Amino acid sequence: MEFNAYFLKAMCAVAAGLCMGIGAIGPALGEGNAVGKALEGIARQPEAAADLRSNMILGCAVTETTGIYSLLISFLILFAVNV
Secondary structure (H helix, E strand, O other): OOHHHHHHHHHHHHHHHHHHHHHOHHHHHHHHHHHHHHHHHHHHOHHHHHHHHHHHHHHHHHHHHHHHHHHHHHHHHHHOOOO
């Protein structure tokens, strides 16, 4: 492999790391917000805890898909780029 090929592989690794780092910020903030608001709702109305909990879990699952997509893209950057 030539010097340029090594540089391209290194940049692919950096890009994959940035993809996962930036891609994890959105789900973390979204899930934190959802759980916080659900806990506030449960504290105000304990009888609605079951409904709030199920909706929170569904929302967290949907929010986490963006993190999974960024993981998929980072794997594509790492392994699909042939040098």
